Amino acid sequence: MKKSNIYTGTGDHGETSLVGGKRVAKQDIRLEAYGTIDELNAHIGLLRTLLPDNMPDDAHLLLDIQHRLFSIGSHLATDTADTALREASRIYPEEVARLEQRIDRLDDALPPLRNFVLPGGTTASAQAHVCRTVCRRAERRICDLHTTHPVDTLLLQYINRLSDYLFVLSRQCIFSEKKEEIYWDKGCK
Numbered sequence: 001m002k003k004s005n006i007y008t009g010t011g012d013h014g015e016t017s018l019v020g021g022k023r024v025a026k027q028d029i030r031l032e033a034y035g036t037i038d039e040l041n042a043h044i045g046l047l048r049t050l051l052p053d054n055m056p057d058d059a060h061l062l063l064d065i066q067h068r069l070f071s072i073g074s075h076l077a078t079d080t081a082d083t084a085l086r087e088a089s090r091i092y093p094e095e096v097a098r099l100e101q102r103i104d105r106l107d108d109a110l111p112p113l114r115n116f117v118l119p120g121g122t123t124a125s126a127q128a129h130v131c132r133t134v135c136r137r138a139e140r141r142i143c144d145l146h147t148t149h150p151v152d153t154l155l156l157q158y159i160n161r162l163s164d165y166l167f168v169l170s171r172q173c174i175f176s177e178k179k180e181e182i183y184w185d186k187g188c189k
Contacts, residue, residue: 033145034076036138041069043131050124052176058169061102065162068095072155076142079149091154099161106168110175116184121174128170135163 048062068091075089119129139159142151174181 029141029145030076030079030149033138033141034073036134036141037069037073037076040131040134040138041066041073043127043134044069047124047127047131050127052124052173054176055172058102058172061098068158072158075152075155076145091152091158093154096154096157096161099158099165103161103165103168106165106172110168110171114183115186117171118182118184119170120182121179122177124177125170125173125179128166128173132163132166132170135159135166139163 044062044066048059051059071089120126145151
């Protein structure tokens with residue numbers, strides 16, 4: 001009987017392979033970093049399905065971001081001390097610039113912030129906030145990794161801009177559905 005390609009059994013003892021074949025423990029910071037990127041990718045996939053129909057540019061950009069996150073996962077799964085980084089795993093300045101341009105376009109069309117915004121208001125907006133917080137956690141994990149295994153600074157910039165984009169996108173979702181933002185009540189009343 002032919003064994004399934006889905007399960008191999010090679011990780012049954014708490015180890016897995018990086019790009020290039022190097023074996024590491026599953027609790028290695030590198031796996032925590034790219035595993036959090038994978039989690040973010042799944043949340044962005046859900047966000048794409050929840051976006052209002054009048055936001056096709058952002059639906060397209062989110063799909064592009066999902067592809068980029070796969071590249072970032074590959075980058076993080078490569079120990080460049082042992083294995084050359086694949087061209088498809090690189091992040092380029094124009095990808096950071098594309099996020100910045102979209103942030104600027106969205107932010108210019110939104111009212112100024114009056115206070116801290118609470119996640120919620122619409123399902124899409126709340127999911128964008130979930131994506132933003134997972135993105136921030138991914139950024140922290142990548143920074144942890146960076147202390148022992150240097151990571152391309154463009155990758156760090158991209159993840160930082162992505163969380164900013166997700167915040168502005170959450171606000172745009174609210175306004176696209178003609179709802180009100182929920183502001184933090186400092187008095188908790």
